[in-house]
Amino acid sequence: MGENMTQALIMLLGGFIVVFCVLILLIIIVKLYSKIVSSVQNAADNKKATPQAQEDAPVSTAQPVTVSASSEPADDGEIPGEIIAVIAAAVDAVYGSQPHRVRSVKRSHSRSAWGRAGVAENTKPF
Numbered sequence: 001m002g003e004n005m006t007q008a009l010i011m012l013l014g015g016f017i018v019v020f021c022v023l024i025l026l027i028i029i030v031k032l033y034s035k036i037v038s039s040v041q042n043a044a045d046n047k048k049a050t051p052q053a054q055e056d057a058p059v060s061t062a063q064p065v066t067v068s069a070s071s072e073p074a075d076d077g078e079i080p081g082e083i084i085a086v087i088a089a090a091v092d093a094v095y096g097s098q099p100h101r102v103r104s105v106k107r108s109h110s111r112s113a114w115g116r117a118g119v120a121e122n123t124k125p126f
Contacts, residue, residue: 048097079105 088102111119 079107 084102084105087105091100091102
């Protein structure tokens with residue numbers, strides 16, 4: 001009985017060692033891969049941000065949006081200036097390095113009231 005227990009403990013210890021060695025190896029592989037990917041991305045970003053590329057880029061002629069100080073919703077169906085400013089900021093965040101212009105902002109009521117309520121319910125934060 002004592003010999004079987006010794007063999008069982010040796011097998012258990014060997015299994016633990018193998019599992020932890022493989023986990024450490026996987027951690028090292030993932031860290032090396034992330035360093036390689038980040039260095040390639042940084043090299044691509046640096047290549048894009050050269051002074052010559054900045055001189056060749058067309059200048060955006062978009063005018064800034066004037067935002068009114070009132071936060072009351074417009075009664076005549078007009079979209080408030082704050083909402084337009086937020087939409088323009090979102091467009092700028094997505095297309096920051098490229099020239100862009102917000103040409104129009106329209107309300108979309110393609111969903112029914114129930115559909116809009118479902119979207120609002122399913123997209124609210126936790």
